[in-house]
Amino acid sequence: MEIDPKKIDYVLMKNRRDRNALIPILQDIQAELNWLPEEALEIVALELGIPLIDVYGVTTFYRTFSLKPRGKHIVTVCLGTACHVRGGQRITETISRELKINSGETTKDLKFTLETVNCLGCCAIGPIVVVDGEYYGGMTSQKALALLKRTGREEA
Ligand code: FES
Structure with missing residues (x-):
């Protein structure tokens, strides 16, 4: 599934690309897309300089995050x-x-x-x-x- 990288970039900018804001960033992306596609997590990991596995760790720890597509x-x-x-x-x-x-x-x-x-x-x-x-x-x-x-x- 294609995502719009501009939406991810906007969320990152809004949160000043602050690696301490990882959870709010993921929340904002989920609010935009209704779920957290792998591609989005890769962009976040790269832009914040956080290992992808750590980003995944956060998404699987909190039940509010969805790694599967969710409906509108x-x-x-x-x-x-x-x-x-x-x-x-x-x-x-x-x-x-x-x-x-x-x-x-x-x-x-x-x-x-x-x-x-x-x-x-x-x-x-x-x-x-x-x-x-x-x-x-x-x-x-x-x-x-x-x-x-x-x-x-x-x-x-
Ligand atoms: S059983 Fe308690 S709200 Fe449905």
């Missing part, structure tokens, strides 16, 4: 006990069928990534689906499909 929209379904007994699994399967991906995968057009979590700490309003950080409670398969359509449309 992150859809997270809660499968904690409370959400599970209220249909969380069915909702996951519905979304999975609709997007033709499994949990942890991204659609080919890089529009959606589907993830599952074990509890979001607001069980009372479950089952819960989170889209791009926004929580939707009392979810059903139907509502989830409508939400996906709405999210896809907003971007079109």
